[in-house]
Amino acid sequence: MLTDFRATLEYFGGSRDDAPRVFAGRFGWVARCAVWALAILLIYAFCGQSSKFIYIDF
């Protein structure tokens, strides 16, 4: 179960190409749109006080 959860997170995070079985069908694009919408909402909500990336100075 943990492996499936991890695969789902990686898929919606963009680091895995193959969709988990649940999202492989027609329903997949709706879920992907929802994830993009949520990500954009979070970025918009928190982008006000961004700081430098830590590794830029290395």
Add this chain to the structure above:
Amino acid sequence: MIFNTFSYYLLFLAPSAALYRLVPGWLRPWIIVLFGSGFFLYFAYGMAGFWGALCLLIFVWESLVSRLYRPSSRWCMVGILQSLALLGIFKYWNFFTGLIYLHGVNPVRWQGAFLPLGISFFTFEFYHYAWDRRAGKTEAGTLGEYLAFILFFPTMVAGPIKRYQDFLPKLRAQPVDWNRDWERGITRILTGLVKKFAIADLLTAWTNHLNAHDILLADRRILPLWGLAYGIKIYADFSGYSDIAIGSARLFGIRVPENFDWPYGRRNIQRFWQCWHISLTRWLTDYVYIPLGGSRVSTPRIYANIVAVMLVSGLWHGAGVNFIVWGLWHGLLLAGHRLWRQMRGAPSDRPVPVFLSRVLTFILVNAAWPFFCMDIHTAILFYRRLFVG
């Protein structure tokens, strides 16, 4: 800033990725060179002014010298030494000369010292190319292809550290599914931005307290939480950065190495380092650990090599005693883990020991972050307040 600025996306990533998709294959490396040069000039000027931007000449020089590299050639040694010299002068000059003149004024101190944008990363790629050309492990490629490799701006500033032999076939190949690459790439970029904005930047409210003044005034019970906040922040920050770099590269149809693989869930320090900043760990393994003899030398030498590699890793992260102590800590942990495994044999697969080893690894890694994020005096103050009061 860079990846969290509009200028990165509007001036560089979107137009270059779109052009890259439209132009014929022979022109693609030059699109990367053009936009990579513009990217370097724009952001290096913003960070270090005229002299920072002038460092673009380092790339031009390196690309010209690289044309002389041949298997077993002395020019490859020149390339290796000049990579180290660049890093040594820009990053470590004041630190090491300061150690020589520890109790007095440093007469050779470089007053206007600055770090060229991405120097720790691009010098490692220069080094890798010269080393692998010398060993005959990679082909030369054309001037345009090598320039595209070193000026590939998604990974130029903070990695992942690429390998030429991996990059070249992807640069030459015709991507088969652009729509898929763009969908996955944009998803990855969005994930990176969420990690940066919604996790890393949010934790800054806590990690800002990691300074001598606040540590002295704080209730000591809050100190581990500040340390833990930094541990989560640096993971979200750097893995978010890597997500954006990898996602940006994907818009060009190019897959670059992964940098993180759930490192905080690992059950020992060796597995942690196989999953944290993976491209650096592999670089250090291939160009420091193995040339030192790796695991094919006497047992004491193996332990010395492990500690030496982690000292190099610490020093690479910054020119400061605190980074050396951080590297030493991890070197001792890795050596201790190896010794433990030799004494106890294969690890148990029972759930409770597995769970406890994961927790212990997490604690040991996080216990060292204060040395990473504060100078040595402040870090010692942190531990003194934490354990003595």
